[in-house]
Amino acid sequence: MRYMVTYDLYESIRNTNQWLGATALAMASYPATGLVAHPAFQLMAAWGEVTERTFSRMVAKPDWNINSVVGQDGRDHVVQIDREVKRPFGDLIRFEVLGRPEKPRRILLVPPMSGHYSTLVRSTVQSLLPDAEVWVADWHNARDIPVSMGKFDIEDYTLYLMDFMRHLGPDTNVIAVCQPAPLALAATAYLAELEPEAQPRTLTLIGGPIDPDAAPTDVTDFGRRVTMGQLENLALQRVGFKYPGVGRMVYPGLAQLSSFMSMNAERHAKAFSDQILRTAKGESSDHDKHNRFYDEYLAVMDMTAEFYLSTVERIFKSREIARNEFVVDGHKVDMGKITSVAVKTVEGEEDDISAPGQCLAALDLLTGLPDEKKAAHVEPGAGHYGIFAGKSWRNNIRPLVLNFIDANAGPAKRKLSAVT
Known part of the structure; x- marks a missing residue:
């Protein structure tokens, strides 16, 4: 897992999910769908909006926003x-x-x-x-x-x-x-x-x-259960060709985020499902409690x-x-x-x-x-x-x-x- 292709594979998966979210949002928001009064389109648009935002903020450093x-x-x-x-x-x-x-x-x-x-x-x-x-x-x-x-x-x-x-x-x-x-x-x-x-x-x-x-x-x-050899072989990757640090051995932020999320998987899953429903009902906002927290929590660094x-x-x-x-x-x-x-x-x-x-x-x-x-x-x-x-x-x-x-x-x- 040390090869650059693995790092780029993670980035490709993230990028694909971001694209899927944007595509779902665009398709479900097409004006013609307004002719069909069905909540499936609202849920699809809401899923797309939440998914696109979730995966896009994983690679962007948040601003301090202290003005x-x-x-x-x-x-x-x-x-x-x-x-x-x-x-x-x-x-x-x-x-x-x-x-x-x-x-x-x-x-x-x-x-x-x-x-x-x-x-x-x-x-x-x-x-x-x-x-x-x-x-x-x-x-x-x-x-x-x-x-x-x-x-x-x-x-x-x-x-x-x-x-x-x-x-x-x-x-x-x-x-x-x-x-x-x-x-x-x-x-x-x-x-x-x-x-x-x-x-x-x-x-x-x-x-x-x-x-x-x-x-x-x-x-x-x-830390006690895992040996240093296991960590070195399973957790580390080389930065891919997309970034200035190409070739540098790192512990990827996405891997760390996965471990963070897995510690409270049920709570995070519920938070996102609830956010999708709120978005479908028009009750969410750009700076609501969910987005304020996850805009920071999902922004990870290597x-x-x-x-x-x-x-x-x-x-x-x-x-x-x-x-x-x-x-x-x-x-x-x-x-x-x-x-x-x-x-x-x-x-x-x-x-x-x-x-x-x-x-x-x-x-x-x-x-x-x-x-x-x-x-x-x-x-x-x-x-x-x-x-x-x-x-x-x-x-x-x-x-x-x-x-x-x-x-x-x-x-x-x-x-x-x-x-x-």
Whole structure:
């Protein structure tokens, strides 16, 4: 399955389904069908509309769609996205709110690289912007990166995070969501040991697999059952001729999406069948609840093969972070070197991806950090998505995180300047 033809076959299947949906919609919407008052045409058109939209958004990166923020003066302030650090596999972008004084809270939000684009945390960014200056690590789709740009594994990911932290300076508050939590912890420890003046002020880890064995889930069980050889031979493919990354070994986003969907197959099937019926009745809209969710959920990106394999082998199987044996660029990272960065873990009681206990394990690794700089929160009834982008985040977790940042603010280490 490593050959380019396999990757192109997946793309052909997706493209064919998109075409079938568009064809069904066009045929059932032909004016002549109005002469026959039969619901079959309405259902056919509705199926076509939903199917075309479903398969077309799988290859399009969603837009951030964050255009303005209401300031304390009651005015709408335009939001401008600036790329401050550009790298082949990911950029550091800033959501600059024009026309307002710079906020003292400076937040680096690190989204997961687990098959979805960084826009997965769009609502998280929107909720933070009124009260903070926000930067986001914007990861790139591996299929769009030429092979000549080299490799990208979890060590490179960690080095990228260190570069972003250096750029932002010591007044930064890092929030890592899900997959990057262990690597953000490692990057902070690396800086704490070798470049303490560049380490962030606070680190908030949300639903991340610091120790996958602390509370096993279907995700961790899969990592245990499947051998690295099986993963390499069955999950990886080479990017086909359609994209700039032709020939690059990747774990395709469509394969990751299939595994995501299969975990809750019945719920997704019902969601789409209900949407088809609503569309047939004229009750759906371009930005209804279903489309808002699936426009983001179905937009997937490829991961480099080395990133995917090193994540499974070193984070889940060998548990290098959990055992404090993680090595970056030939240097063994010691989590105990973190002595001044306040660290908070956030978990969801009903999280079926990173169950409660996996993220909390980070605090046990921080042997050099005083207890008063450690904090933990388990959100009752919250699932994985809810702890960083859902109602639980908006109503409970966000205020707790901002209070944690403020409680550990200390004296400013850099001069703030007005945003123009």
